[in-house]
Amino acid sequence: MNTWIFQGNPRFFDVDTYIKNHKYIWWSLRQEHFLDKIELDDEVFLWRSDGNNRGTGGILAKAKVISLPVERTNDETAQNYWYTDEWKNPYLAVELEVLQVKWEGGFINRLSLLEHPVLKDLLILRQRTQTNYLLSQRHAITLQKLWNNSHDIIKSKxxxxxxxxxxxxxxxxxxxxxxxxxxxxxxxxxxxxxxxxxxxxxxxxxxxxxxxxxxxxxxxxxxxxxxxxxxxxxxxxxxxxxxxxxxxxxxxxxxxxxxxxxxxxxxxxxxxxxxxxxxxxxxxxxxxxxxxxxxxxxxx
Ligand SMILES: [Zn+2]
Structure with missing residues (x-):
């Protein structure tokens, strides 16, 4: 099983509302060299980038892969989530099942990852413009632990x-x-x-x-x-x-x-x-x- 980070940019697409409204969602596969790497049941952390609000980016949900990559075209409901016309274009995508969303308590902010002894080396922190990132096993295990425990800070308050x-x-x-x-x-x-x-x-x-x-x-x-x-x-x-x-x-x-x-x-x-x-x-x-x-x- 692989672990991924999939990124979405709130400047072009209303990532939060999309995840809030749907348990089953589609996400683009833009790094096409991963086409053969994606497997059913792979774990995916959904990352909303900073967009126009610096310091707000990070991981807000965990999902799993439920379809292999397919070429698809959005229906018109997708229009509600896009701020551009891009929704009209056919694209390569995988279907995901959203398993857990952490809106405030437990949301993993990008800034906190920069300080993390292991996860500060995540590729997404250095090359910030990709959509799909495949994690090393060490990063995957560490991120899973952090996600599982990421409500602690809020809870202790x-x-x-x-x-x-x-x-x-x-x-x-x-x-x-x-x-x-x-x-x-x-x-x-x-x-x-x-x-x-x-x-x-x-x-x-x-x-x-x-x-x-x-x-x-x-x-x-x-x-x-x-x-x-x-x-x-x-x-x-x-x-x-x-x-x-x-x-x-x-x-x-x-x-x-x-x-x-x-x-x-x-x-x-x-x-x-x-x-x-x-x-x-x-x-x-x-x-x-x-x-x-x-x-x-x-x-x-
Ligand atoms: Zn002691």
Whole structure:
């Protein structure tokens, strides 16, 4: 399976409305040397370019390929989306099924990709005028991870209050709801549970409770209700080590040995107190969560 980025320019075409109104859409294949590369079920990230608004471009949807490239001519409904007469011309296109759209929360802005240790090398950031970009496997895996986790930033801004409102409508039992609310308020129940079994950062000597973070191994947003409350899904860490773990710059093998991302430079390793000899002990439950962390969050 291939992973692609397909780009659309809002100066010529109303990309947002097209994606908003249709689950099944057509996208041009302009880089014709890809004709034989496109396969059914290929993954496609849809990129709306800056157009006339600098700094607004980026990835807003994920789709999959459901037809091989065909020569087609638009019907007149396409006219609504075009600002030019180009819709009248026959063109080579593939049909896509839109799987997920992230309008604001989770939209991956081009500017944030320029700072990303791996994805800053994406071809679309340097050669900005193509329509179709085929991603290397490394870029594909990294972008998938980023997309899967890209609601985190928004989510973390959501207040405890509105989280609790959401809980009222969630389909969970009364007991679960109570537990979730308890653990959500300042993470107190979760943190207390962890403090009962460990009393310092897993990786260094910080013991002051005020500076210990009850970090979820499988992040809150990815976890189900049971996993959110499960003490095995927690790791007590100091703020530095929590930040590295949370952002995927470190993870752990099943035997507890630390894995440090190649993208963490030597200086940062030293200043944030990380080295290859570190390891932690984990029970079976923690190992399971850690497998998830290593696979989906580690930047490699
Ligand atoms: Zn630490």
């Amino acid at each position: 959501v207040s405890v209050e509105s989280d609790m409102k959401n809980l009222i409508s969630d389909d969970i039992t009364e007991t679960e709801r109570e537990q979730v609310i308890k653990s959500r308020i300042g993470q107190s129940a979760f943190k207390k549970g962890l403090l009962a079994i460990e009393n310092k950062c897993r990786l260094c000597g910080v013991t002051n409770e005020q500076f210990l973070v009850a970090s979820h191994i499988k992040p809150w947003n990815e976890a189900n209700h049971q996993e959110r409350l499960d003490i095995d899904n927690g790791l007590l860490l100091c703020p530095n080590h929590d930040a590295l773990f949370d952002k995927g710059y470190i993870s752990f093998d099943t035997d507890g040995k630390i894995i440090i991302s190649d993208y963490l430079d030597e200086g940062t390793r030293i200043f944030l107190n990380i080295n290859e000899n570190m390891n932690i002990e984990m029970n079976e439950g923690q190992q399971e969560y850690m497998k998830w962390h290593k696979e989906y969050l580690l930047i490699n």
